[in-house]
Amino acid sequence: MTPHSIDRRTFGLGLAALVGSTLAPVTAVFAGPRGRAIAVFATPGCGCCKAWVEHLRENGYAPTVDYLPAATLNAKKIEAGLTPELSSCHTALIEGYVVEGHVPAADIDRLLAERPDVLGLTVPGMPQDAPGMGTGDTPFDVLLARREGTSEIFASYPAS
Template identity: 55%
Template sequence: MNRRQFVLTTLGALALGRPALAAPHRIEVFKSPTCGCCSAWIAHMEDAGFAVEARDVDQGRLNEVKASVGLTPELASCHTGLIEGYVIEGHVPAEDVQRLLAERPDALGLSVPGMPIGSPGMEMDGRSDAYATLLIRKDGSTEVWARHG
């Protein structure tokens, strides 16, 4: 949204007695500079209204980020996002992140371990594997947050 659209939307909302559009949720994403599926997932998040700040890092730094937020290798994928106190690991659908931010569970965040075909950023010729988005509890345990495919 550009400045003109924002001003017009805000003025229109005020005139109608409605709240203006909320600022988009900002997510910082750590990824390899050469990973195409990470870039496709970022586009998926931007299309869903998230403001994404992508940080291209080498694999060593990416592993440090994952370890610093408490991710275990079993939960890892190719990129790691940080948003409003939560970690978003891998190809998590935007609607799962939106639900997380709406419900605000006492948790570390969400993960789609590995790189399942058909998940956002991993679309391939209409194929889709069944996969689950996992809620990562602060003690490291997980539970299914959503099922896809």
């Protein structure tokens, strides 16, 4: 054996230790939405927008928030392909999708897992029971927004 050679057993043990030490962090990155970046656009001072951002954080997302004047935010919505009927108070972008309004994190998870060829998800208006809005007695639907402006129900939430 030369001074720089290594026997197969030592190489195998070293390789196993290396793979074992690096596998856990790699698995965590691909295990789900933990730490997934999502860009949120909202107007300054909107309490429900801040509460929805907190809902995202609590569910493993890594939101960045850009506070914009209302006119600039509305232009961002139009640029993203949203119609007024599909709009709400804040807009988010994640992995090529638009997420408009108080969409539950579980529905964003599902969208990203299924990867349909659509614009994104929206909860038009501001229903009382939606994440970030608090509690109330208003059932609401999460809509799957298509690029041509149509939509269909993606998920429904009954009143509590």
